[in-house]
Amino acid sequence: MRNWIVVLLLVSLVTVWGCQPADKTTDDTETDTQDAQQELRVAVAAPITGSAAAFGDMIKKGALLKEKEINDAGGINGMKLTLLFRDDAGKGSEASLVAERIANDNTILAVVGHFNSACSLAGQSIYDRVGIVELSPGSTAVNVCEGSKWTFRNLYRDDFQGKFIAQYIDNVLTELESVAVFFDNDDYGRGLRNAFVAEIENTELKLVASEAYERDTTNFKAQLTSIKAKKPDAIFISGLYTEAGLIVKQAREAGITSQFFGADGIDNADFLTTAGTKAAAGTYITTPFLFGADDVKAQEMASNFENLHGVPPDTWAALTYDAVGMIAEALEKTYKPEASIEDKRSAIREHLAAIDTPEKGYNGITGLTYFDHNGDTVDKPAYVKIVKDGKFVAADKQLTGKN
Amino acid sequence: MWAQILEQLINGLVLGGIYALIAVGYTMVYGIIQLINFAHGEIYMFGAYIALMLIAVGTPFWIALPLSMLLCAILGMFIDFIAYKPLRNAPRLSALITAIGISLALQNLARMIWSARPRQFPSEVLPSFFLSEVTETGKVINAVPLPGGGILPFRDVFIFLLAVVLMIVLNMLIYLTKIGKAMRACAQNQVASNLMGIKTNQVIAATFAIGSALGAVAGIMVGLSEVVTPTMGYYKGVAAFAAAVLGGIGSISGAIVGGIVIGIAEVFGADIHSGYRIAFAYIIMILVILIRPSGIFGKATSKRA
Numbered sequence: 072m073r074n075w076i077v078v079l080l081l082v083s084l085v086t087v088w089g090c091q092p093a094d095k096t097t098d099d100t101e102t103d104t105q106d107a108q109q110e111l112r113v114a115v116a117a118p119i120t121g122s123a124a125a126f127g128d129m130i131k132k133g134a135l136l137k138e139k140e141i142n143d144a145g146g147i148n149g150m151k152l153t154l155l156f157r158d159d160a161g162k163g164s165e166a167s168l169v170a171e172r173i174a175n176d177n178t179i180l181a182v183v184g185h186f187n188s189a190c191s192l193a194g195q196s197i198y199d200r201v202g203i204v205e206l207s208p209g210s211t212a213v214n215v216c217e218g219s220k221w222t223f224r225n226l227y228r229d230d231f232q233g234k235f236i237a238q239y240i241d242n243v244l245t246e247l248e249s250v251a252v253f254f255d256n257d258d259y260g261r262g263l264r265n266a267f268v269a270e271i272e273n274t275e276l277k278l279v280a281s282e283a284y285e286r287d288t289t290n291f292k293a294q295l296t297s298i299k300a301k302k303p304d305a306i307f308i309s310g311l312y313t314e315a316g317l318i319v320k321q322a323r324e325a326g327i328t329s330q331f332f333g334a335d336g337i338d339n340a341d342f343l344t345t346a347g348t349k350a351a352a353g354t355y356i357t358t359p360f361l362f363g364a365d366d367v368k369a370q371e372m373a374s375n376f377e378n379l380h381g382v383p384p385d386t387w388a389a390l391t392y393d394a395v396g397m398i399a400e401a402l403e404k405t406y407k408p409e410a411s412i413e414d415k416r417s418a419i420r421e422h423l424a425a426i427d428t429p430e431k432g433y434n435g436i437t438g439l440t441y442f443d444h445n446g447d448t449v450d451k452p453a454y455v456k457i458v459k460d461g462k463f464v465a466a467d468k469q470l471t472g473k474n
Numbered sequence: 475m476w477a478q479i480l481e482q483l484i485n486g487l488v489l490g491g492i493y494a495l496i497a498v499g500y501t502m503v504y505g506i507i508q509l510i511n512f513a514h515g516e517i518y519m520f521g522a523y524i525a526l527m528l529i530a531v532g533t534p535f536w537i538a539l540p541l542s543m544l545l546c547a548i549l550g551m552f553i554d555f556i557a558y559k560p561l562r563n564a565p566r567l568s569a570l571i572t573a574i575g576i577s578l579a580l581q582n583l584a585r586m587i588w589s590a591r592p593r594q595f596p597s598e599v600l601p602s603f604f605l606s607e608v609t610e611t612g613k614v615i616n617a618v619p620l621p622g623g624g625i626l627p628f629r630d631v632f633i634f635l636l637a638v639v640l641m642i643v644l645n646m647l648i649y650l651t652k653i654g655k656a657m658r659a660c661a662q663n664q665v666a667s668n669l670m671g672i673k674t675n676q677v678i679a680a681t682f683a684i685g686s687a688l689g690a691v692a693g694i695m696v697g698l699s700e701v702v703t704p705t706m707g708y709y710k711g712v713a714a715f716a717a718a719v720l721g722g723i724g725s726i727s728g729a730i731v732g733g734i735v736i737g738i739a740e741v742f743g744a745d746i747h748s749g750y751r752i753a754f755a756y757i758i759m760i761l762v763i764l765i766r767p768s769g770i771f772g773k774a775t776s777k778r779a
Contacts, residue, residue: 120590122703256749283749287709289700292485293744293751299624300478313592317700324617325481326608326624345594345701349607 110151111402113395114173116184116194118161122287122313125341126186126387130208131156132380133388134183136372137395139379147403154395155179159190163258166190167197174201177412180402181206181419183394186387188212188229188259195219203416204423206398208390211335212262216446223423223446225394225437226359227453229259232334233266233309235453235470236357240305240332241274243455243468244355247330251280251303253294253318255310255336263334264309279303284314291318295325305330312337316345323350335359338386338456338463348461360386360437361454361465369436393435397423400433477621482741484620488630490737491637495692496714497721497729498644499685505661505724506681508566512573513553514689515711516580519704521546521690522697523588529599536601539694543687550686551679559675577707584704592701604629604698633695640688641730648726653680661724713740713755720759722772731770 115134118127134154141152157173159166166185173179174197181204185191191210198205198221207215207224211232216222240247250271254264264281271278279301282294295318298306306322306329308315315337322329331354333342338358343351362369362384372392376384384392398419405418423442426432429450432441443449455466496518503511521542528538557576561569597605606617606627617625648654656677659667668674693702696710717736721728736755743754762770 120585122590122592124590282744285752287703287705288751289696289703289706289709290489292489293482293741294748296478296481296485296624296741297745297748300475313701321699323608324606324625324627326620341591345592347597 110153111147111180111406112153112155112178113398113402114155114157114176114179114182114184115391115395116157116159116166116169116173116182116190117186117391118190119156119158121160121162123161123187123311125312125339126209127158127161129339129385129388130184130186130391132376132382133208133384133391134395136376136379136384136388137392137399140375141395141399147399148406150406152399152402154183157184159185159187159194161187161190163187163189163193166193170194170197174198174203179203180406180412180415181398183208183391183398185210188215188262189257191215191222191224192258195222198222202413202420204398204401204419206394206423208394209335209387210259212258213266214262219446220424221420221446223442223448225397225435225440225448225451226390227451228447229263229334230266232357232453233263233268234270236307236332236334237267237270237274237276239355239357239455239470240307241276243470244305244330247304248275249277249279249301249303250305250307250332251282251298251301251329252278252307252309253282253284253291253298254308255314256283256285259311259336260309263336264307267307267309284310284318286311286314288314289317291321292325295322295327298322299325299327303329305332307332307334308337309334310336312339312342313345316342316351319346319354320350330355332356335386340385340463343458343461343463348458351458351461354458355466356456356458356463357453358386358456359451359453360389361456362389363465366436372436389437393433393437393440396435397433397440477624481620481624482745483738484626484630486738486741487734488634488737489741490717490734491634492692492695492710492733493714493717493737494730494733495637495640495688495695496710497717497733498641498726499689500715500718501721501723501726501729502657502681502685504718505726506657506664506678507558507562507569509558509569509573510715510723511558511682511685512570512711513557513576513580514685515707515714516577516584517546517550517553517686517707518689518693518696518711519584519702519707520549520580521686521693522702522706523584523593523693524690525694526593526595526697526702529595532599535599539691542694543690546690546693547683547687550682550689554679554682559678581704581707588704590704592703594701595698600698604632627699629698633699636691636695640691644684644688644726647684653677657681713752716756716759720762720769722766722769725769725771725773728769728771 117130138152138154157169159169183206185194186209188210191207199219205222211229213228213230252264254260280298315333333356335358337356362373373384401419401422405422426441432439440448456463457466499514524545525538525542557572603616607615614625617627656672660674660677664674717732718729721732739758740755744751
């Protein structure tokens with residue numbers, strides 16, 4: 072009898088241990104509030120685990136590089152910047168819990184994140200209530216910033232991205248006439264699909280099929296067979312890299328030869344490993360940022376990143392690097408040690424909200440960032456990449472046009 | 475039109491074969507100890523990961539497959555020994571809650587060991603006939619060409635045939651061998667079987683071992699065509715559980731038929747409205763249970779105490 076009680080205890084221990092967020096080590100520092108006097112704490116909320124974990128990994132690495140650079144250069148007005156990583160697993164339900172914990176931690180001054188649109192939306196009302204800035208380096212759903220004075224983002228919205236993709240297929244890939252959409256049935260996938268489909272009406276393209284899937288699905292044969300029957304020239308996948316990789320792989324197996332097109336949710340190297348380089352070859356995707364070969368600032372960041380982490384950075388690492396930079400700049404200009412936590416937090420918000428013209432814009436590696444009255448970024452372009460020789464490279468033809 | 479229906483039917487059969495393999499594990503355990511073993515989906519997931527690890531260290535596929543089955547059989551028996559055996563005479567709810575706890579523990583254990591990032595079987599080390607493709611010249615390699623331009627990969631044929639063969643072997647085991655006879659006896663009346671000299675705990679352990687080994691095969695098959703993640707057991711596990719209930723939980727033929735029905739319902743459901751793909755499978759299940767509450771093959775007897 073006693074034996075199995077011990078075993079059961081062990082099992083429950085493993086369960087509890089396993090349920091702990093991956094950022095256990097940073098949690099421990101939370102208790103010593105004395106340190107908080109000399110250091111400035113900013114939370115980075117991202118999908119560290121779950122099916123979007125590869126994004127979280129890059130976000131964390133990008134944020135760590137900026138943190139290191141700032142602290143190596145003497146910190147912010149002599150104070151050390153400390154980033155606290157919080158895992159939302161890419162799910163809205165987890166994000167609300169994480170947001171609640173961040174908002175109620177009186178040592179945290181601002182939030183960089185969340186990444187997934189569903190997570191940013193779930194966190195929004197909580198951050199609003201408490202009054203803390205949420206600066207997303209990855210959420211593109213249209214309504215992420217709407218109705219909230221505390222939410223900002225440093226990249227374009229999906230209404231622009233969806234339109235851009237339809238325009239690119241219509242104007243650049245002129246041999247393609249009919250398109251099908253295969254979308255992830257969540258805030259991001261649905262919103263992007265709607266924008267894409269709305270723009271199709273204004274082009275010469277013909278929409279022949281629109282199919283949905285649920286996140287974490289791994290078998291897409293049924294939907295792909297339906298899509299195949301409509302013989303689309305191009306298939307636009309409005310979703311994230313894991314599912315997209317499997318879709319492309321299974322589509323090629325099912326004998327689908329259509330041109331694949333994806334959006335920034337696919338902009339991760341794991342897409343290529345999941346799909347297999349042969350099946351993925353020729354896939355086009357949109358992205359909010361390209362590491363231009365003649366862009367000195369971006370190349371310098373890329374080499375520092377590789378020195379620190381041993382892998383090249385991606386789009387999300389770059390956008391997070393800039394988001395942390397923006398918060399650091401706000402802290403540098405507004406932080407008063409004697410002020411109350413509410414005032415410290417709202418001073419950051421005032422600073423960001425005041426960045427509303429190109430002249431006042433934050434000049435990061437991903438370009439000039441400034442906000443409209445919603446907190447949405449104005450005037451940042453989209454770029455197109457293509458899979459070539461097992462890598463994402465800039466497409467030969469870029470479409471100019473800003474949001 | 476017909477080409478599309480044929481292709482969907484094949485998709486449904488392959489998926490159904492996998493569901494059947496998993497559902498058998500649920501139904502066998504339920505048949506003997508009236509426990510819904512929620513940890514079964516996790517054993518299926520471990521089967522995939524164990525094979526993946528074995529292959530990663532250079533084990534050939536044909537050795538990794540049975541070895542993973544063996545290790546999962548041991549894992550299944552181990553779970554029974556530490557978690558369910560002590561609760562054999564406890565209220566059924568205690569065992570059910572323990573099963574959910576074991577399921578969560580195993581899922582998180584997998585996340586700690588292998589991380590949440592999806593993994594795939596490295597294609598270089600798999601038997602070559604698993605790697606089907608259509609070349610640029612339209613030549614079909616390692617697959618059966620279908621009317622309508624699609625292909626049926628040999629891998630999927632293999633998955634379905636393996637499922638069928640394993641089901642036949644399982645039925646022979648249950649109806650033609652001594653241990654099978656003991657299992658059937660235990661399912662009928664455990665106390666009486668025990669009185670007749672059947673070592674019921676050994677029979678139950680054997681049931682867990684067989685169910686888990688079949689689950690491992692299903693896990694590896696899914697890993698071959700899809701991806702391996704710590705949560706893979708949950709998604710396929712729930713569908714397979716529905717299959718077991720639909721077929722009549724406790725009945726092995728029921729689990730097989732239920733698996734195929736759920737697989738085909740899901741695929742054609744996706745054809746009608748892709749957003750409700752899995753919902754169609756459950757609607758079929760609910761309809762069947764409304765008409766026959768004990769499932770297709772379930773016996774409409776009163777519940778044993």
